[in-house]
Amino acid sequence: MVGRLAGKNAIVTGAAGGIGLETTILMLCEGASVLMADISEAGLSTALNKVNEIVPPASRIGKVETKVVDVSNESHIEAAVAHLDSWGGLDVMFNNAGIMHPRDGDSEECPEEIWDRTMNINVKGVWFGSKHAVRSLRKHGKKRGSVINTASMVALVGAATPQLAYTASKGAVLAMTRELAIVHAREGFRFNSLCPAPLNTPLLQNWLGNDKEKRFRREVHFPTGRFGEAIEQAHAVIFLASDESSFVNAADFVVDGGLTKAYVTPE
Ligand code: NAD
Numbered sequence: 001m002v003g004r005l006a007g008k009n010a011i012v013t014g015a016a017g018g019i020g021l022e023t024t025i026l027m028l029c030e031g032a033s034v035l036m037a038d039i040s041e042a043g044l045s046t047a048l049n050k051v052n053e054i055v056p057p058a059s060r061i062g063k064v065e066t067k068v069v070d071v072s073n074e075s076h077i078e079a080a081v082a083h084l085d086s087w088g089g090l091d092v093m094f095n096n097a098g099i100m101h102p103r104d105g106d107s108e109e110c111p112e113e114i115w116d117r118t119m120n121i122n123v124k125g126v127w128f129g130s131k132h133a134v135r136s137l138r139k140h141g142k143k144r145g146s147v148i149n150t151a152s153m154v155a156l157v158g159a160a161t162p163q164l165a166y167t168a169s170k171g172a173v174l175a176m177t178r179e180l181a182i183v184h185a186r187e188g189f190r191f192n193s194l195c196p197a198p199l200n201t202p203l204l205q206n207w208l209g210n211d212k213e214k215r216f217r218r219e220v221h222f223p224t225g226r227f228g229e230a231i232e233q234a235h236a237v238i239f240l241a242s243d244e245s246s247f248v249n250a251a252d253f254v255v256d257g258g259l260t261k262a263y264v265t266p267e
Pocket of ligand 1: 014100
C-alpha cells in the first residue's frame with residue numbers, strides 16, 4: 001500500500017516532544033522521509049529510539065534522521081532545510097517547536113526576558129521555518145508544498161489563566177500563517193495553522209504537575225472531560241501535509257474536542 005505521504009520529504013521541529021514525535025511516527029508510516037529537528041540532543045536520541053521501535057527501519061519506505069536545531073537561530077533552520085537538498089528538497093515543513101515558560105503570566109507577572117524568549121522561539125522560529133521552506137520549494141522547482149505552523153486554541157479565546165507572552169506569540173503565528181498562505185497560494189504552497197487544545201504532553205503536564213486545582217480549571221472546560229492526546233494532533237497534521245488537503249489553505253485548523261465552541265460543558 002502506498003502511503004499518503006509517499007515520496008515527500010518533511011522537517012518536523014520540536015520533534016523530540018509530544019506532538020512532534022507522534023507526527024514523525026505517522027509521517028514515516030505514511031511513506032515520508034523525515035528530518036527530526038529539536039534543540040534537545042538527548043531528547044532526539046530518546047525520540048529516535050522510540051521511532052525505530054514503532055516503525056522499524058525494515059518496514060519504512062522513507063528515511064529518518066535527526067538534527068540539533070534551535071529554531072530561533074536562522075542559520076540552524078537554514079542548515080536543516082539545506083540538509084534535505086540531497087533528498088530532493090523539502091515538501092513539508094512542520095514548524096511545531098514552541099515553549100510555554102513557567103514564569104509567563106499576566107501583564108504584571110511576565111518578565112520582559114520571558115516575553116522576548118517566547119517570541120524568539122514561538123514566532124521568529126516559525127518565520128524562519130516558513131521563509132526557508134519557501135526558498136527551498138522554489139529552488140527545487142516544486143509545484144506544491146505544505147507548511148503547517150503550530151499555534152494554539154488560546155490564540156482564539158481569552159483565558160482567565162493567563163500566559164500572556166505565549167498567547168500573544170500564538171496569535172502572531174495565526175496572523176503570519178494566514179498572510180503567508182495568501183501570498184504564496186498561486187505558487188501552490190499552502191500554509192495552515194494547527195490549533196491544539198491543552199494536551200497530555202510534557203509541555204503542559206510538567207507545568208501542571210500535581211496541582212489539582214490548576215488541572216481542574218482546565219479539564220472542566222472540555223466537553224469531552226479530558227485533555228487531548230498528541231497523536232490526535234498528529235493525525236490532523238498528516239491530513240494538512242498530504243495532498244488530500246490540497247484545497248485547505250490559510251486555515252486555523254482547530255483540534256480541540258469542541259472546547260472553543262462550548263459554553264457550559266456537561267457534568
Ligand atoms: P513538548 O514540550 O512536548 O515539545 C516541544 C519540543 O520543542 C521539545 O522537544 C523541545 O525540546 C523543543 N524545543 C523547545 N525550544 C526549541 C527551540 N528553540 N528549537 C527547537 N526545538 C525546541 O510540547 P508539545 O506539546 O509537543 O508542543 C508542540 C507545540 O504545540 C508547541 O508549539 C506548543 O506551543 C503547541 N501546543 C501545545 C499544547 C499542549 O497542551 N501541549 C497546546 C497547544 C499548543
